[in-house]
Amino acid sequence: MSLKQEIFDFVETDLLKIEKALESNLNPYLDLVRDVSSHILFAGGKRLRPVLMMLCARLCGCRNGEEVNLSTIFEYLHTATLLHDDIVDGADTRRGKTVAHKIWDPATVVLVGDFLLSRTCTIATDTGKLPIIRVITNVTGVMSEGEIQQLLNKKRLDLTEDQYMDVIYRKTAVLISAACQVGGLLADAPESEVHALSEYGRHLGIAFQMADDLLDYVADPKITGKAVGTDLAEGKLTLPLIYALEKADSQTRPAMEKIILDEQATDADFSYVVDRIILSGGVDYTNQKAREHVAAAKQCLDIFPPSPEKDVLLKITDFAVSRDS
Protein backbone atom coordinates (compact mmCIF):
# COMPACT_ATOMS: atom_id res chain seq x y z
CA MET A 1 0.00 0.00 0.00
CA SER A 2 1.34 3.46 -0.88
CA LEU A 3 2.21 6.00 1.80
CA LYS A 4 -0.55 8.27 0.48
CA GLN A 5 -3.11 5.45 0.76
CA GLU A 6 -2.03 4.56 4.31
CA ILE A 7 -2.43 8.17 5.43
CA PHE A 8 -5.73 8.52 3.60
CA ASP A 9 -7.18 5.35 5.16
CA PHE A 10 -6.39 6.64 8.65
CA VAL A 11 -7.91 10.09 8.16
CA GLU A 12 -10.78 9.12 5.83
CA THR A 13 -13.55 9.55 8.42
CA ASP A 14 -12.09 12.84 9.59
CA LEU A 15 -11.81 14.09 6.02
CA LEU A 16 -15.53 13.54 5.52
CA LYS A 17 -16.24 15.50 8.70
CA ILE A 18 -13.91 18.29 7.56
CA GLU A 19 -15.60 18.49 4.14
CA LYS A 20 -19.00 18.73 5.82
CA ALA A 21 -17.82 21.43 8.23
CA LEU A 22 -16.17 23.40 5.40
CA GLU A 23 -19.47 23.41 3.55
CA SER A 24 -21.77 24.09 6.47
CA ASN A 25 -19.67 27.01 7.73
CA LEU A 26 -20.24 28.71 4.37
CA ASN A 27 -23.86 27.72 3.89
CA PRO A 28 -25.62 30.61 5.57
CA TYR A 29 -23.79 33.07 3.34
CA LEU A 30 -24.42 34.57 -0.05
CA ASP A 31 -24.46 32.26 -3.08
CA LEU A 32 -21.62 34.23 -4.61
CA VAL A 33 -19.37 33.70 -1.59
CA ARG A 34 -20.13 30.02 -1.67
CA ASP A 35 -19.56 29.73 -5.41
CA VAL A 36 -16.25 31.58 -5.47
CA SER A 37 -14.93 29.88 -2.33
CA SER A 38 -16.10 26.47 -3.48
CA HIS A 39 -14.39 26.83 -6.82
CA ILE A 40 -11.05 26.59 -5.08
CA LEU A 41 -12.06 25.06 -1.71
CA PHE A 42 -13.56 21.98 -3.31
CA ALA A 43 -11.08 21.60 -6.16
CA GLY A 44 -9.29 18.61 -4.71
CA GLY A 45 -7.23 20.23 -1.96
CA LYS A 46 -5.45 17.78 0.30
CA ARG A 47 -6.89 19.32 3.50
CA LEU A 48 -3.39 18.90 4.91
CA ARG A 49 -3.79 21.79 7.39
CA PRO A 50 -7.12 20.77 8.97
CA VAL A 51 -6.03 17.13 9.06
CA LEU A 52 -2.81 18.09 10.87
CA MET A 53 -4.72 20.18 13.41
CA MET A 54 -7.08 17.31 14.17
CA LEU A 55 -4.31 14.73 14.42
CA CYS A 56 -2.29 16.98 16.77
CA ALA A 57 -5.35 17.68 18.93
CA ARG A 58 -6.00 13.92 19.23
CA LEU A 59 -2.32 13.18 19.83
CA CYS A 60 -2.74 15.36 22.94
CA GLY A 61 -5.96 13.65 23.99
CA CYS A 62 -8.64 16.02 22.63
CA ARG A 63 -11.60 14.17 21.19
CA ASN A 64 -14.59 16.34 22.06
CA GLY A 65 -15.51 17.09 18.43
CA GLU A 66 -14.67 20.79 18.74
CA GLU A 67 -11.54 20.10 16.69
CA VAL A 68 -13.52 19.43 13.50
CA ASN A 69 -15.08 22.89 13.31
CA LEU A 70 -11.92 24.68 14.39
CA SER A 71 -9.83 22.82 11.83
CA THR A 72 -11.76 24.53 9.00
CA ILE A 73 -10.08 27.86 9.71
CA PHE A 74 -6.77 26.53 8.44
CA GLU A 75 -8.35 25.63 5.11
CA TYR A 76 -10.24 28.94 4.92
CA LEU A 77 -7.14 30.96 5.70
CA HIS A 78 -5.15 28.93 3.18
CA THR A 79 -7.87 29.47 0.55
CA ALA A 80 -8.08 33.22 1.28
CA THR A 81 -4.35 33.60 0.69
CA LEU A 82 -4.53 31.50 -2.51
CA LEU A 83 -7.35 33.70 -3.87
CA HIS A 84 -5.41 36.91 -3.21
CA ASP A 85 -2.11 35.33 -4.29
CA ASP A 86 -3.47 34.23 -7.65
CA ILE A 87 -4.50 37.82 -8.35
CA VAL A 88 -1.04 39.03 -7.36
CA ASP A 89 0.70 36.38 -9.45
CA GLY A 90 -1.59 36.88 -12.44
CA ALA A 91 -1.80 33.07 -12.57
CA ASP A 92 -4.15 31.39 -15.06
CA THR A 93 -4.67 28.00 -13.47
CA ARG A 94 -4.66 26.52 -9.96
CA ARG A 95 -5.03 22.80 -9.29
CA GLY A 96 -5.64 22.32 -13.00
CA LYS A 97 -8.65 24.67 -13.00
CA THR A 98 -9.02 28.20 -14.33
CA VAL A 99 -8.29 30.60 -11.44
CA ALA A 100 -11.26 32.28 -9.77
CA HIS A 101 -10.38 35.81 -10.89
CA LYS A 102 -10.61 34.76 -14.56
CA ILE A 103 -14.13 33.39 -14.00
CA TRP A 104 -15.40 36.09 -11.67
CA ASP A 105 -13.73 39.50 -11.70
CA PRO A 106 -10.70 40.22 -9.49
CA ALA A 107 -12.81 42.57 -7.36
CA THR A 108 -15.16 39.74 -6.37
CA VAL A 109 -12.24 37.49 -5.58
CA VAL A 110 -10.60 40.15 -3.38
CA LEU A 111 -13.82 40.49 -1.39
CA VAL A 112 -14.41 36.75 -1.06
CA GLY A 113 -10.82 36.38 0.18
CA ASP A 114 -11.56 39.09 2.75
CA PHE A 115 -14.70 37.23 3.75
CA LEU A 116 -12.84 33.95 4.31
CA LEU A 117 -10.25 35.82 6.37
CA SER A 118 -12.98 37.27 8.55
CA ARG A 119 -14.65 33.84 8.94
CA THR A 120 -11.27 32.55 10.12
CA CYS A 121 -11.03 35.21 12.81
CA THR A 122 -14.64 34.70 13.87
CA ILE A 123 -14.33 30.93 14.27
CA ALA A 124 -11.07 31.37 16.19
CA THR A 125 -12.69 33.97 18.46
CA ASP A 126 -15.68 31.69 19.05
CA THR A 127 -13.37 29.27 20.88
CA GLY A 128 -13.03 31.93 23.57
CA LYS A 129 -9.40 30.82 23.98
CA LEU A 130 -6.98 33.74 23.86
CA PRO A 131 -3.88 31.62 23.10
CA ILE A 132 -5.60 30.20 20.00
CA ILE A 133 -6.75 33.66 18.85
CA ARG A 134 -3.19 34.93 19.34
CA VAL A 135 -1.74 32.20 17.13
CA ILE A 136 -4.23 32.94 14.36
CA THR A 137 -3.77 36.72 14.38
CA ASN A 138 0.01 36.22 14.42
CA VAL A 139 -0.22 33.93 11.41
CA THR A 140 -2.26 36.42 9.39
CA GLY A 141 0.34 39.09 10.12
CA VAL A 142 3.38 36.96 9.30
CA MET A 143 1.79 35.67 6.08
CA SER A 144 0.64 39.08 4.97
CA GLU A 145 4.09 40.64 5.43
CA GLY A 146 5.57 37.64 3.65
CA GLU A 147 3.36 38.09 0.62
CA ILE A 148 4.41 41.71 0.30
CA GLN A 149 8.06 40.69 0.70
CA GLN A 150 7.62 38.04 -2.00
CA LEU A 151 6.23 40.69 -4.33
CA LEU A 152 9.30 42.83 -3.68
CA ASN A 153 11.59 39.82 -4.20
CA LYS A 154 10.27 39.18 -7.73
CA LYS A 155 13.09 39.12 -10.27
CA ARG A 156 15.61 39.89 -7.52
CA LEU A 157 18.52 37.89 -8.83
CA ASP A 158 20.55 38.32 -5.65
CA LEU A 159 18.02 36.52 -3.43
CA THR A 160 19.93 34.45 -0.87
CA GLU A 161 19.11 31.08 0.62
CA ASP A 162 18.35 32.79 3.95
CA GLN A 163 15.88 35.14 2.31
CA TYR A 164 14.30 32.17 0.53
CA MET A 165 13.93 30.40 3.90
CA ASP A 166 12.15 33.45 5.30
CA VAL A 167 9.79 33.52 2.30
CA ILE A 168 8.78 29.86 2.60
CA TYR A 169 8.38 30.15 6.36
CA ARG A 170 5.92 32.99 5.88
CA LYS A 171 4.27 31.53 2.80
CA THR A 172 3.73 27.97 4.02
CA ALA A 173 5.43 26.87 7.21
CA VAL A 174 3.87 29.39 9.61
CA LEU A 175 0.33 28.25 8.79
CA ILE A 176 1.14 24.53 8.99
CA SER A 177 2.99 25.21 12.24
CA ALA A 178 -0.03 27.13 13.57
CA ALA A 179 -2.39 24.29 12.65
CA CYS A 180 -0.29 21.83 14.68
CA GLN A 181 0.16 24.28 17.56
CA VAL A 182 -3.57 25.03 17.76
CA GLY A 183 -4.26 21.29 17.89
CA GLY A 184 -2.14 21.16 21.04
CA LEU A 185 -3.68 24.33 22.49
CA LEU A 186 -7.22 23.06 21.94
CA ALA A 187 -6.27 19.92 23.88
CA ASP A 188 -4.86 22.09 26.69
CA ALA A 189 -1.57 20.24 26.23
CA PRO A 190 1.45 21.28 28.33
CA GLU A 191 3.66 24.06 26.95
CA SER A 192 6.43 21.60 25.97
CA GLU A 193 4.07 19.56 23.79
CA VAL A 194 2.53 22.67 22.19
CA HIS A 195 6.03 23.89 21.37
CA ALA A 196 7.06 20.51 19.95
CA LEU A 197 3.98 20.46 17.70
CA SER A 198 4.62 24.01 16.53
CA GLU A 199 8.19 23.06 15.62
CA TYR A 200 7.07 19.82 13.99
CA GLY A 201 4.72 21.87 11.81
CA ARG A 202 7.38 24.41 10.96
CA HIS A 203 9.86 21.80 9.76
CA LEU A 204 7.13 19.90 7.92
CA GLY A 205 5.96 23.11 6.24
CA ILE A 206 9.46 23.99 5.09
CA ALA A 207 10.02 20.50 3.70
CA PHE A 208 6.61 20.62 2.04
CA GLN A 209 7.30 23.94 0.31
CA MET A 210 10.77 22.86 -0.82
CA ALA A 211 9.24 19.75 -2.38
CA ASP A 212 6.61 21.97 -4.00
CA ASP A 213 9.26 24.26 -5.41
CA LEU A 214 11.09 21.23 -6.80
CA LEU A 215 7.91 20.02 -8.52
CA ASP A 216 8.02 23.19 -10.57
CA TYR A 217 11.20 21.92 -12.24
CA VAL A 218 10.92 18.15 -12.23
CA ALA A 219 7.22 17.22 -12.22
CA ASP A 220 4.86 16.05 -14.93
CA PRO A 221 2.41 18.90 -15.67
CA LYS A 222 -0.32 16.33 -16.38
CA ILE A 223 -0.16 15.25 -12.74
CA THR A 224 0.46 18.59 -11.04
CA GLY A 225 -1.93 20.59 -13.22
CA LYS A 226 0.80 23.23 -13.27
CA ALA A 227 3.13 24.01 -16.18
CA VAL A 228 6.84 23.29 -15.63
CA GLY A 229 8.83 26.43 -14.91
CA THR A 230 5.85 28.51 -13.72
CA ASP A 231 7.87 30.01 -10.86
CA LEU A 232 10.66 30.75 -13.32
CA ALA A 233 8.27 32.44 -15.75
CA GLU A 234 6.90 34.56 -12.89
CA GLY A 235 10.40 35.57 -11.87
CA LYS A 236 10.12 33.74 -8.52
CA LEU A 237 13.50 32.53 -7.36
CA THR A 238 13.30 29.28 -5.38
CA LEU A 239 16.06 27.23 -3.83
CA PRO A 240 16.94 25.04 -6.85
CA LEU A 241 17.48 28.16 -8.97
CA ILE A 242 19.21 30.16 -6.20
CA TYR A 243 21.66 27.27 -5.80
CA ALA A 244 22.24 26.97 -9.56
CA LEU A 245 22.85 30.71 -9.90
CA GLU A 246 25.35 30.58 -7.07
CA LYS A 247 27.25 27.67 -8.65
CA ALA A 248 27.13 29.06 -12.19
CA ASP A 249 30.40 30.25 -13.78
CA SER A 250 30.91 33.79 -15.01
CA GLN A 251 29.56 33.01 -18.48
CA THR A 252 26.58 30.88 -17.48
CA ARG A 253 25.21 33.14 -14.76
CA PRO A 254 24.59 36.19 -16.99
CA ALA A 255 22.94 33.91 -19.58
CA MET A 256 20.61 32.51 -16.90
CA GLU A 257 19.88 35.96 -15.49
CA LYS A 258 18.97 37.27 -18.92
CA ILE A 259 16.36 34.53 -19.34
CA ILE A 260 14.90 35.06 -15.86
CA LEU A 261 14.41 38.76 -16.57
CA ASP A 262 13.20 38.27 -20.14
CA GLU A 263 9.43 38.67 -20.40
CA GLN A 264 9.58 37.02 -23.85
CA ALA A 265 11.70 34.02 -22.85
CA THR A 266 10.96 30.93 -24.96
CA ASP A 267 10.45 27.30 -23.91
CA ALA A 268 13.97 26.60 -25.15
CA ASP A 269 15.28 29.34 -22.83
CA PHE A 270 13.44 27.79 -19.89
CA SER A 271 14.81 24.34 -20.78
CA TYR A 272 18.29 25.79 -20.69
CA VAL A 273 17.76 27.12 -17.17
CA VAL A 274 16.13 23.90 -15.99
CA ASP A 275 19.11 21.93 -17.35
CA ARG A 276 21.49 24.27 -15.49
CA ILE A 277 19.52 23.70 -12.28
CA ILE A 278 19.71 19.93 -12.59
CA LEU A 279 23.36 19.78 -13.73
CA SER A 280 24.55 22.17 -11.01
CA GLY A 281 23.03 19.94 -8.34
CA GLY A 282 20.31 22.45 -7.42
CA VAL A 283 17.66 19.75 -7.42
CA ASP A 284 19.74 17.36 -5.31
CA TYR A 285 20.67 20.12 -2.86
CA THR A 286 17.03 21.15 -2.38
CA ASN A 287 16.02 17.54 -1.98
CA GLN A 288 18.67 17.04 0.68
CA LYS A 289 17.59 20.18 2.59
CA ALA A 290 13.96 19.05 2.46
CA ARG A 291 14.94 15.68 3.89
CA GLU A 292 16.87 17.37 6.71
CA HIS A 293 13.69 19.21 7.69
CA VAL A 294 11.73 15.96 7.51
CA ALA A 295 14.20 14.42 9.95
CA ALA A 296 13.93 17.45 12.25
CA ALA A 297 10.11 17.29 12.11
CA LYS A 298 10.18 13.63 13.11
CA GLN A 299 12.52 14.35 15.99
CA CYS A 300 10.06 16.90 17.41
CA LEU A 301 7.59 14.07 17.99
CA ASP A 302 10.08 12.08 20.14
CA ILE A 303 8.50 13.42 23.34
CA PHE A 304 5.16 11.78 22.52
CA PRO A 305 4.52 8.13 23.40
CA PRO A 306 3.66 5.77 20.52
CA SER A 307 0.10 6.12 19.17
CA PRO A 308 -1.71 5.69 15.85
CA GLU A 309 -1.82 9.51 15.50
CA LYS A 310 1.93 9.83 16.02
CA ASP A 311 2.45 7.11 13.46
CA VAL A 312 0.43 9.02 10.84
CA LEU A 313 2.10 12.34 11.67
CA LEU A 314 5.44 10.65 10.99
CA LYS A 315 4.16 9.22 7.70
CA ILE A 316 2.93 12.66 6.63
CA THR A 317 6.48 14.02 6.85
CA ASP A 318 7.70 11.36 4.42
CA PHE A 319 4.73 11.98 2.17
CA ALA A 320 5.50 15.69 2.08
CA VAL A 321 8.73 15.09 0.18
CA SER A 322 7.59 12.16 -1.96
CA ARG A 323 4.60 13.84 -3.61
CA ASP A 324 4.10 13.92 -7.33
CA SER A 325 1.46 16.67 -7.08
Added chain:
Amino acid sequence: MSLKQEIFDFVETDLLKIEKALESNLNPYLDLVRDVSSHILFAGGKRLRPVLMMLCARLCGCRNGEEVNLSTIFEYLHTATLLHDDIVDGADTRRGKTVAHKIWDPATVVLVGDFLLSRTCTIATDTGKLPIIRVITNVTGVMSEGEIQQLLNKKRLDLTEDQYMDVIYRKTAVLISAACQVGGLLADAPESEVHALSEYGRHLGIAFQMADDLLDYVADPKITGKAVGTDLAEGKLTLPLIYALEKADSQTRPAMEKIILDEQATDADFSYVVDRIILSGGVDYTNQKAREHVAAAKQCLDIFPPSPEKDVLLKITDFAVSRDS
Protein backbone atom coordinates in the same frame (compact mmCIF):
# COMPACT_ATOMS: atom_id res chain seq x y z
CA MET B 1 -16.91 79.57 16.04
CA SER B 2 -18.00 76.82 13.63
CA LEU B 3 -19.14 73.44 14.89
CA LYS B 4 -16.16 71.84 13.15
CA GLN B 5 -13.77 74.21 14.92
CA GLU B 6 -15.36 73.59 18.34
CA ILE B 7 -15.00 69.82 17.90
CA PHE B 8 -11.47 70.17 16.58
CA ASP B 9 -10.37 72.38 19.49
CA PHE B 10 -11.58 69.79 21.99
CA VAL B 11 -9.91 66.80 20.32
CA GLU B 12 -6.78 68.55 19.03
CA THR B 13 -4.37 67.02 21.57
CA ASP B 14 -5.88 63.59 21.07
CA LEU B 15 -5.63 63.93 17.30
CA LEU B 16 -1.89 64.52 17.60
CA LYS B 17 -1.57 61.40 19.75
CA ILE B 18 -3.63 59.40 17.24
CA GLU B 19 -1.47 60.58 14.32
CA LYS B 20 1.65 59.57 16.21
CA ALA B 21 0.24 56.15 17.10
CA LEU B 22 -0.93 55.57 13.51
CA GLU B 23 2.60 56.22 12.30
CA SER B 24 4.49 54.34 14.97
CA ASN B 25 2.32 51.22 14.61
CA LEU B 26 3.43 51.03 10.97
CA ASN B 27 7.04 52.04 11.46
CA PRO B 28 8.64 48.64 12.03
CA TYR B 29 7.22 47.37 8.73
CA LEU B 30 8.38 47.38 5.15
CA ASP B 31 8.75 50.73 3.38
CA LEU B 32 6.22 49.65 0.78
CA VAL B 33 3.56 48.95 3.41
CA ARG B 34 4.19 52.32 4.96
CA ASP B 35 4.15 54.13 1.63
CA VAL B 36 0.93 52.59 0.35
CA SER B 37 -0.85 52.87 3.71
CA SER B 38 0.35 56.42 4.23
CA HIS B 39 -0.86 57.52 0.84
CA ILE B 40 -4.42 57.11 2.05
CA LEU B 41 -3.94 57.10 5.84
CA PHE B 42 -2.32 60.51 5.88
CA ALA B 43 -4.40 62.10 3.13
CA GLY B 44 -6.46 64.28 5.42
CA GLY B 45 -8.86 61.75 6.93
CA LYS B 46 -11.00 63.12 9.74
CA ARG B 47 -9.98 60.34 12.18
CA LEU B 48 -13.64 60.25 13.15
CA ARG B 49 -13.53 56.61 14.24
CA PRO B 50 -10.48 56.77 16.55
CA VAL B 51 -11.68 60.07 17.98
CA LEU B 52 -15.09 58.55 18.76
CA MET B 53 -13.50 55.56 20.45
CA MET B 54 -11.34 57.78 22.65
CA LEU B 55 -14.21 60.09 23.57
CA CYS B 56 -16.46 57.15 24.46
CA ALA B 57 -13.71 55.53 26.55
CA ARG B 58 -13.24 58.80 28.47
CA LEU B 59 -16.98 59.33 28.80
CA CYS B 60 -16.95 56.04 30.73
CA GLY B 61 -13.96 57.06 32.84
CA CYS B 62 -11.05 55.40 31.04
CA ARG B 63 -7.96 57.58 30.93
CA ASN B 64 -5.07 55.16 31.23
CA GLY B 65 -3.64 55.95 27.78
CA GLU B 66 -4.37 52.47 26.39
CA GLU B 67 -7.20 54.06 24.39
CA VAL B 68 -4.80 55.92 22.07
CA ASN B 69 -3.13 52.81 20.70
CA LEU B 70 -6.36 50.82 20.49
CA SER B 71 -8.12 53.63 18.65
CA THR B 72 -5.76 53.19 15.67
CA ILE B 73 -7.40 49.91 14.71
CA PHE B 74 -10.55 51.75 13.65
CA GLU B 75 -8.55 53.90 11.25
CA TYR B 76 -6.54 50.90 9.97
CA LEU B 77 -9.66 48.82 9.41
CA HIS B 78 -11.33 51.77 7.69
CA THR B 79 -8.26 52.27 5.49
CA ALA B 80 -8.05 48.56 4.62
CA THR B 81 -11.64 48.57 3.40
CA LEU B 82 -11.08 51.79 1.42
CA LEU B 83 -8.03 50.27 -0.31
CA HIS B 84 -9.93 47.14 -1.32
CA ASP B 85 -13.11 49.11 -2.10
CA ASP B 86 -11.34 51.46 -4.48
CA ILE B 87 -10.09 48.45 -6.45
CA VAL B 88 -13.62 47.03 -6.54
CA ASP B 89 -15.14 50.36 -7.58
CA GLY B 90 -12.44 51.09 -10.14
CA ALA B 91 -12.33 54.59 -8.65
CA ASP B 92 -9.71 57.08 -9.89
CA THR B 93 -9.52 59.49 -6.97
CA ARG B 94 -10.06 59.37 -3.21
CA ARG B 95 -9.92 62.46 -0.99
CA GLY B 96 -8.81 64.42 -4.06
CA LYS B 97 -5.75 62.19 -4.63
CA THR B 98 -5.09 59.51 -7.23
CA VAL B 99 -6.14 56.16 -5.73
CA ALA B 100 -3.39 53.86 -4.50
CA HIS B 101 -3.99 51.14 -7.09
CA LYS B 102 -3.27 53.59 -9.92
CA ILE B 103 0.09 54.51 -8.36
CA TRP B 104 1.12 51.06 -7.20
CA ASP B 105 -0.43 48.02 -8.87
CA PRO B 106 -3.72 46.55 -7.62
CA ALA B 107 -1.86 43.46 -6.36
CA THR B 108 0.24 45.55 -3.98
CA VAL B 109 -2.83 47.37 -2.73
CA VAL B 110 -4.68 44.10 -2.09
CA LEU B 111 -1.76 42.86 0.00
CA VAL B 112 -1.34 46.11 1.95
CA GLY B 113 -5.07 46.05 2.70
CA ASP B 114 -4.62 42.51 4.01
CA PHE B 115 -1.71 43.69 6.11
CA LEU B 116 -3.74 46.50 7.72
CA LEU B 117 -6.53 44.04 8.43
CA SER B 118 -4.09 41.74 10.17
CA ARG B 119 -2.60 44.65 12.17
CA THR B 120 -6.14 45.44 13.30
CA CYS B 121 -6.69 41.91 14.58
CA THR B 122 -3.28 41.82 16.26
CA ILE B 123 -3.76 45.10 18.14
CA ALA B 124 -7.25 44.00 19.22
CA THR B 125 -5.88 40.65 20.40
CA ASP B 126 -3.08 42.38 22.30
CA THR B 127 -5.69 43.92 24.65
CA GLY B 128 -6.33 40.40 25.91
CA LYS B 129 -10.01 41.34 26.23
CA LEU B 130 -12.30 38.81 24.56
CA PRO B 131 -15.33 41.15 24.31
CA ILE B 132 -13.23 43.66 22.36
CA ILE B 133 -11.82 40.96 20.07
CA ARG B 134 -15.39 39.70 19.48
CA VAL B 135 -16.59 43.16 18.42
CA ILE B 136 -13.71 43.54 15.97
CA THR B 137 -14.06 40.10 14.37
CA ASN B 138 -17.81 40.65 14.08
CA VAL B 139 -17.23 43.99 12.35
CA THR B 140 -14.85 42.48 9.79
CA GLY B 141 -17.45 39.81 8.98
CA VAL B 142 -20.40 42.19 8.69
CA MET B 143 -18.41 44.64 6.55
CA SER B 144 -17.01 41.96 4.30
CA GLU B 145 -20.45 40.45 3.59
CA GLY B 146 -21.77 43.98 3.02
CA GLU B 147 -19.13 44.74 0.43
CA ILE B 148 -20.01 41.61 -1.50
CA GLN B 149 -23.70 42.47 -1.23
CA GLN B 150 -22.98 45.98 -2.52
CA LEU B 151 -21.19 44.50 -5.51
CA LEU B 152 -24.26 42.37 -6.24
CA ASN B 153 -26.55 45.40 -5.80
CA LYS B 154 -24.77 47.40 -8.51
CA LYS B 155 -27.21 48.58 -11.17
CA ARG B 156 -30.07 46.82 -9.38
CA LEU B 157 -32.83 49.29 -10.15
CA ASP B 158 -35.28 47.64 -7.74
CA LEU B 159 -33.13 48.30 -4.64
CA THR B 160 -35.43 49.18 -1.74
CA GLU B 161 -34.92 51.62 1.12
CA ASP B 162 -34.60 48.65 3.51
CA GLN B 163 -31.85 47.12 1.40
CA TYR B 164 -30.13 50.51 1.26
CA MET B 165 -30.30 50.72 5.06
CA ASP B 166 -28.62 47.31 5.30
CA VAL B 167 -25.87 48.42 2.91
CA ILE B 168 -25.03 51.59 4.84
CA TYR B 169 -25.14 49.76 8.16
CA ARG B 170 -22.56 47.30 6.90
CA LYS B 171 -20.55 49.85 4.97
CA THR B 172 -20.28 52.57 7.60
CA ALA B 173 -22.45 52.30 10.69
CA VAL B 174 -21.18 48.98 12.02
CA LEU B 175 -17.59 50.25 12.25
CA ILE B 176 -18.53 53.57 13.87
CA SER B 177 -20.81 51.67 16.25
CA ALA B 178 -17.95 49.29 17.08
CA ALA B 179 -15.56 52.18 17.76
CA CYS B 180 -18.00 53.65 20.31
CA GLN B 181 -18.78 50.24 21.82
CA VAL B 182 -15.10 49.35 22.20
CA GLY B 183 -14.55 52.69 23.98
CA GLY B 184 -17.10 51.56 26.56
CA LEU B 185 -15.66 48.04 26.77
CA LEU B 186 -12.13 49.32 27.29
CA ALA B 187 -13.44 51.41 30.21
CA ASP B 188 -15.15 48.30 31.65
CA ALA B 189 -18.41 50.27 31.53
CA PRO B 190 -21.66 48.56 32.57
CA GLU B 191 -23.57 46.66 29.87
CA SER B 192 -26.26 49.38 29.61
CA GLU B 193 -23.66 52.07 28.82
CA VAL B 194 -21.82 49.87 26.31
CA HIS B 195 -25.13 49.19 24.57
CA ALA B 196 -26.06 52.89 24.55
CA LEU B 197 -22.69 53.76 22.98
CA SER B 198 -23.05 51.04 20.37
CA GLU B 199 -26.51 52.39 19.44
CA TYR B 200 -25.26 55.99 19.47
CA GLY B 201 -22.56 54.95 17.00
CA ARG B 202 -24.99 53.05 14.80
CA HIS B 203 -27.37 56.02 14.45
CA LEU B 204 -24.46 58.41 13.97
CA GLY B 205 -22.97 56.15 11.30
CA ILE B 206 -26.24 55.92 9.41
CA ALA B 207 -26.71 59.72 9.52
CA PHE B 208 -23.09 60.19 8.46
CA GLN B 209 -23.42 57.87 5.44
CA MET B 210 -26.73 59.43 4.37
CA ALA B 211 -25.10 62.86 4.47
CA ASP B 212 -22.20 61.43 2.47
CA ASP B 213 -24.56 60.00 -0.13
CA LEU B 214 -26.27 63.40 -0.38
CA LEU B 215 -22.93 65.11 -0.99
CA ASP B 216 -22.65 63.06 -4.15
CA TYR B 217 -25.59 65.01 -5.56
CA VAL B 218 -25.42 68.43 -3.97
CA ALA B 219 -21.80 69.14 -3.06
CA ASP B 220 -19.13 71.26 -4.67
CA PRO B 221 -16.53 68.89 -6.16
CA LYS B 222 -13.80 71.43 -5.35
CA ILE B 223 -14.51 70.93 -1.64
CA THR B 224 -15.25 67.19 -1.59
CA GLY B 225 -12.52 66.21 -4.02
CA LYS B 226 -15.12 63.91 -5.58
CA ALA B 227 -17.00 64.47 -8.86
CA VAL B 228 -20.77 65.02 -8.59
CA GLY B 229 -22.75 61.93 -9.52
CA THR B 230 -19.89 59.45 -8.88
CA ASP B 231 -22.24 56.97 -7.21
CA LEU B 232 -24.64 57.39 -10.13
CA ALA B 233 -21.88 56.79 -12.68
CA GLU B 234 -20.85 53.63 -10.78
CA GLY B 235 -24.45 52.41 -10.77
CA LYS B 236 -24.68 52.68 -6.98
CA LEU B 237 -28.24 53.42 -5.90
CA THR B 238 -28.39 55.54 -2.75
CA LEU B 239 -31.43 56.87 -0.89
CA PRO B 240 -31.95 60.13 -2.83
CA LEU B 241 -32.09 58.17 -6.10
CA ILE B 242 -34.11 55.27 -4.68
CA TYR B 243 -36.69 57.81 -3.46
CA ALA B 244 -36.75 59.66 -6.81
CA LEU B 245 -37.19 56.41 -8.76
CA GLU B 246 -40.06 55.42 -6.50
CA LYS B 247 -41.81 58.78 -6.99
CA ALA B 248 -41.17 58.98 -10.74
CA ASP B 249 -44.13 58.63 -13.12
CA SER B 250 -44.34 55.93 -15.77
CA GLN B 251 -42.54 58.04 -18.38
CA THR B 252 -39.80 59.48 -16.17
CA ARG B 253 -38.75 56.25 -14.47
CA PRO B 254 -37.72 54.37 -17.64
CA ALA B 255 -35.81 57.46 -18.80
CA MET B 256 -33.93 57.57 -15.49
CA GLU B 257 -33.29 53.83 -15.53
CA LYS B 258 -31.87 54.02 -19.04
CA ILE B 259 -29.32 56.61 -17.91
CA ILE B 260 -28.34 54.66 -14.79
CA LEU B 261 -27.65 51.55 -16.87
CA ASP B 262 -25.95 53.44 -19.73
CA GLU B 263 -22.18 53.06 -19.59
CA GLN B 264 -21.89 55.97 -22.04
CA ALA B 265 -24.22 58.37 -20.20
CA THR B 266 -23.28 62.04 -20.72
CA ASP B 267 -23.03 64.87 -18.21
CA ALA B 268 -26.38 66.15 -19.54
CA ASP B 269 -27.92 62.73 -18.77
CA PHE B 270 -26.57 62.88 -15.22
CA SER B 271 -27.89 66.43 -14.78
CA TYR B 272 -31.31 65.18 -15.80
CA VAL B 273 -31.23 62.49 -13.09
CA VAL B 274 -29.88 64.90 -10.47
CA ASP B 275 -32.70 67.34 -11.29
CA ARG B 276 -35.26 64.52 -10.92
CA ILE B 277 -33.77 63.67 -7.52
CA ILE B 278 -34.02 67.24 -6.27
CA LEU B 279 -37.48 67.95 -7.74
CA SER B 280 -38.98 64.68 -6.46
CA GLY B 281 -37.93 65.58 -2.93
CA GLY B 282 -35.28 62.82 -2.75
CA VAL B 283 -32.74 65.19 -1.25
CA ASP B 284 -35.16 66.56 1.34
CA TYR B 285 -36.34 63.08 2.26
CA THR B 286 -32.78 61.82 2.78
CA ASN B 287 -31.94 64.93 4.80
CA GLN B 288 -34.94 64.36 7.02
CA LYS B 289 -34.06 60.69 7.58
CA ALA B 290 -30.48 61.65 8.46
CA ARG B 291 -31.78 64.16 11.00
CA GLU B 292 -34.01 61.51 12.57
CA HIS B 293 -30.94 59.34 13.13
CA VAL B 294 -29.08 62.32 14.59
CA ALA B 295 -31.91 62.78 17.07
CA ALA B 296 -31.87 59.07 17.92
CA ALA B 297 -28.09 59.16 18.40
CA LYS B 298 -28.41 62.09 20.81
CA GLN B 299 -31.12 60.30 22.78
CA CYS B 300 -28.80 57.32 23.34
CA LEU B 301 -26.52 59.59 25.37
CA ASP B 302 -29.35 60.57 27.79
CA ILE B 303 -28.19 58.00 30.33
CA PHE B 304 -24.81 59.73 30.72
CA PRO B 305 -24.43 62.67 33.12
CA PRO B 306 -23.25 65.98 31.63
CA SER B 307 -19.52 66.11 30.77
CA PRO B 308 -17.27 67.81 28.23
CA GLU B 309 -16.99 64.49 26.35
CA LYS B 310 -20.75 64.09 26.17
CA ASP B 311 -21.00 67.63 24.89
CA VAL B 312 -18.58 66.93 22.04
CA LEU B 313 -20.24 63.60 21.19
CA LEU B 314 -23.51 65.53 20.79
CA LYS B 315 -21.83 68.15 18.61
CA ILE B 316 -20.34 65.42 16.40
CA THR B 317 -23.84 64.19 15.53
CA ASP B 318 -24.80 67.66 14.27
CA PHE B 319 -21.52 67.93 12.42
CA ALA B 320 -22.16 64.59 10.69
CA VAL B 321 -25.12 66.04 8.76
CA SER B 322 -23.77 69.55 8.22
CA ARG B 323 -20.55 68.62 6.45
CA ASP B 324 -19.55 70.06 3.14
CA SER B 325 -16.88 67.40 2.61
